Amino acid sequence: MKKLLNKPFRTFLTYTFIILACSIPVYYAIVDFIWLRELDEHNRILAAKIKTNITKVAVTDSALYQAIRVWNQVLPETKITETSEMKADSTYTLYRRNEYLRSKGSDRFQGLVTTFSVNGKLLSLTVENNVEESNETIAAITAVAIVFFIALFAGIIYINKKISKKLWQPFYDSLDRIRAYDLQSQKKISFEKNDTVEFTQLNENIERLVDSNLKVYTSQKEFAENASHELQTPLAIIKSKLDLLLQTPSVTAAQSVLIEEANNALARVSRINKNLLMLSRLENQQFGDTEKVDISQALHDGCVLFEEFFRDKKIDLSVQIDPGVTQQANKMLTEIVINNLLLNTVRHTPTNGNVQVELTAQHLYVSNTGTTALVADQLFKRFQSAAKHTPGSGLGLSIVQQICLRYNWEISYHFSAGKHRFEVSFNNA
Amino acid sequence: MKILLIEDETSLAESIVTYLVAQKYICETASTFREAIEKVESFQYDCILLDLMLPGGSGIEILRELKRMNKQDGVIIISAKDSLENKIEGLQLGADDYLPKPFHLPELGARIFSIIRRRKFANANVVTQNEITIDLLSKTVHVNDALVAFTKKELELLLYFIANKNRVISKSALAEHLSGDMADMLDSHDFVYAHIKNLKKKLTDAGADNYIKTVYGTGYKWEA
Numbered sequence: 347m348k349k350l351l352n353k354p355f356r357t358f359l360t361y362t363f364i365i366l367a368c369s370i371p372v373y374y375a376i377v378d379f380i381w382l383r384e385l386d387e388h389n390r391i392l393a394a395k396i397k398t399n400i401t402k403v404a405v406t407d408s409a410l411y412q413a414i415r416v417w418n419q420v421l422p423e424t425k426i427t428e429t430s431e432m433k434a435d436s437t438y439t440l441y442r443r444n445e446y447l448r449s450k451g452s453d454r455f456q457g458l459v460t461t462f463s464v465n466g467k468l469l470s471l472t473v474e475n476n477v478e479e480s481n482e483t484i485a486a487i488t489a490v491a492i493v494f495f496i497a498l499f500a501g502i503i504y505i506n507k508k509i510s511k512k513l514w515q516p517f518y519d520s521l522d523r524i525r526a527y528d529l530q531s532q533k534k535i536s537f538e539k540n541d542t543v544e545f546t547q548l549n550e551n552i553e554r555l556v557d558s559n560l561k562v563y564t565s566q567k568e569f570a571e572n573a574s575h576e577l578q579t580p581l582a583i584i585k586s587k588l589d590l591l592l593q594t595p596s597v598t599a600a601q602s603v604l605i606e607e608a609n610n611a612l613a614r615v616s617r618i619n620k621n622l623l624m625l626s627r628l629e630n631q632q633f634g635d636t637e638k639v640d641i642s643q644a645l646h647d648g649c650v651l652f653e654e655f656f657r658d659k660k661i662d663l664s665v666q667i668d669p670g671v672t673q674q675a676n677k678m679l680t681e682i683v684i685n686n687l688l689l690n691t692v693r694h695t696p697t698n699g700n701v702q703v704e705l706t707a708q709h710l711y712v713s714n715t716g717t718t719a720l721v722a723d724q725l726f727k728r729f730q731s732a733a734k735h736t737p738g739s740g741l742g743l744s745i746v747q748q749i750c751l752r753y754n755w756e757i758s759y760h761f762s763a764g765k766h767r768f769e770v771s772f773n774n775a
Numbered sequence: 776m777k778i779l780l781i782e783d784e785t786s787l788a789e790s791i792v793t794y795l796v797a798q799k800y801i802c803e804t805a806s807t808f809r810e811a812i813e814k815v816e817s818f819q820y821d822c823i824l825l826d827l828m829l830p831g832g833s834g835i836e837i838l839r840e841l842k843r844m845n846k847q848d849g850v851i852i853i854s855a856k857d858s859l860e861n862k863i864e865g866l867q868l869g870a871d872d873y874l875p876k877p878f879h880l881p882e883l884g885a886r887i888f889s890i891i892r893r894r895k896f897a898n899a900n901v902v903t904q905n906e907i908t909i910d911l912l913s914k915t916v917h918v919n920d921a922l923v924a925f926t927k928k929e930l931e932l933l934l935y936f937i938a939n940k941n942r943v944i945s946k947s948a949l950a951e952h953l954s955g956d957m958a959d960m961l962d963s964h965d966f967v968y969a970h971i972k973n974l975k976k977k978l979t980d981a982g983a984d985n986y987i988k989t990v991y992g993t994g995y996k997w998e999a
Contacts, residue, residue, distance in 0.1 A: 575856065578855035578877060582784075582787055582876035583784065583877075585877040586791065586880050588945070589881065592945055592994060593797065606993040609945050627858070
């Protein structure tokens with residue numbers, strides 16, 4: 347995945363690179379052309395000067411020859427020779443070793459050959475001038491192009507960053523808020539005001555979406571809480587009527603069994619209802635008060651609470667608690683986590699099985715004997731009781747998970763070597 | 776013993792009254808806030824059973840009123856609102872106990888028994904059942920003047936039976952009572968059986984009569 351701003355950035359860079367690369371031969375051609383034309387002109391001026399001055403010197407033929415000889419000795423490159431026919435001016439370019447500055451190596455020269463007549467004699471004049479070599483020109487232009495490319499590259503990166511910071515700032519701001527948003531917090535989502543039409547529209551629409559979701563979510567939760575509440579009274583009535591029915595002298599043994607069975611089912615409904623209510627309250631962010639809870643003590647109390655039940659099922663309980671383990675949490679909720687985990691072991695461990703409870707500063711482990719692994723990702727869902735025949739409400743572990751979620755504790759389940767193992771990792775950051 | 780039941784759900788009120796009257800309590804009822812306030816202001820009760828959600832006002836207001844009048848009636852809140860905040864608020868305002876709905880009638884019987892004993896016999900709270908004497912303060916039991924050691928749970932069970940004398944108590948009610956808050960989640964009928972067996976054995980071993988009778992195999996009764 348690439349960032350949005352980096353996508354055009356790459357294209358821009360490639361385009362710039364191509365243009366700058368193409369500009370190198372073009373610049374070279376132009377510079378070289380101007381150079382040569384300028385030198386041709388320079389040579390022509392020089393030639394004209396020489397012609398004029400030679401004509402002035404050549405009062406006699408001997409003086410002329412004398413001057414030509416001296417000239418050719420002093421400036422051999424600018425030769426003056428006698429010729430037989432009048433030719434049109436011509437130019438040439440050649441590479442030749444520099445005779446005077448040998449260390450410079452081969453140089454490029456631009457020359458002009460022109461013919462003129464002095465005292466009825468035809469003379470050919472060659473004027474030569476040093477020109478910058480083409481490879482040197484290309485190197486210089488390339489170097490400049492590279493410098494410009496780097497400048498552009500750096501500039502684009504810088505501007506890109508600036509744009510992303512300024513122009514896209516409201517977008518990233520919104521993105522952060524959406525990412526951090528939690529429907530369970532039941533707060534409305536709000537965005538910073540900005541002056542970009544698209545972003546404002548985006549924000550408005552997200553706000554609208556979240557608001558309608560929030561309404562649905564809230565009413566659903568209120569429904570769960572209200573329904574549970576409303577159920578308590580009719581349940582109480584049924585329970586009391588069954589209790590009274592049992593007091594009737596004419597109740598037969600068979601009827602009494604019916605009453606007891608109704609009572610058992612009723613106990614289960616009450617349990618489910620109570621736990622649903624607890625879940626709704628957890629999700630409604632109740633139980634907000636926290637304190638430094640002594641987990642070691644709470645776990646010890648929990649084990650004592652269930653001691654009789656373990657003894658009853660002949661379950662071997664081994665407890666290893668590091669002293670003084672504390673967490674910032676709600677005391678009652680912490681007890682619920684501990685008790686629900688212990689309760690599960692009481693309920694699901696076979697007779698003569700064993701249960702291990704271990705507490706360290708980082709973890710709480712509760713493991714018990716079992717036969718087959720439970721489906722880990724179903725375990726914490728509501729009403730996904732692993733075993734349907736047990737009187738569980740199917741909500742115990744959901745409640746544990748909700749509480750762990752609240753305090754950033756991590757709950758996990760593993761099965762190995764015939765043992766179910768629940769682990770709560772505390773958030774000690 | 777006079778009890779005032781403040782409850783707007785008439786069907787539930789009827790059940791409670793029927794049960795308590797059979798327990799030899801004198802029972803009055805109030806089904807609205809106004810009626811409740813009038814009765815509370817005019818009469819003295821040994822125990823008031825108070826529902827929190829009433830037509831015309833909140834049960835919490837009645838508690839405040841009782842406190843303001845400096846009345847000494849024992850109060851048990853019976854509420855469908857089983858939240859810690861409500862419980863704490865109620866207890867802070869002077870309620871003696873908090874029993875969330877739904878509950879078993881024998882449970883209510885046991886709570887009323889306990890509160891009336893505590894209020895009436897604060898200094899010498901001794902329950903006597905023929906040869907059995909229970910000192911509620913020191914939590915000791917004597918059978919024919921000999922001290923018998925009971926566990927906490929067995930003592931609770933004994934008092935529960937005595938509070939619901941001659942009533943049939945279902946195993947579910949006993950299980951709920953024994954396992955307390957937690958563990959109405961447990962399938963604890965065997966657990967109940969084990970405790971009752973121990974209690975019976977300790978009592979008869981100490982020379983007491985066998986008061987605990989099994990009824991149809993699904994419930995128990997303290998016959999005296």
